[in-house]
Amino acid sequence: MKQExxxxxxxxxxxxxxxxxAGNWFVERDTREQLVLINRYxxxxxxxxxxxx
Numbered sequence: 137m138k139q140e141x142x143x144x145x146x147x148x149x150x151x152x153x154x155x156x157x158a159g160n161w162f163v164e165r166d167t168r169e170q171l172v173l174i175n176r177y178x179x180x181x182x183x184x185x186x187x188x189x
Contacts, residue, residue: 138165140163140164141163147171150171151171161175161182169186171183171184
């Protein structure tokens with residue numbers, strides 16, 4: 137497991153677009169196909185998919 141990091145501005149906009157509160161999530165992995173998030177308080181993971189173009 138990689139160390140989680142605070143989201144960048146672009147990532148925050150993607151998190152908000154997914155219907156989540158950006159301040160509650162850390163970014164574990166940011167790939168072209170998906171954004172893997174870890175909840176700041178509970179540690180539960182969540183994956184959001186991106187449209188690959």
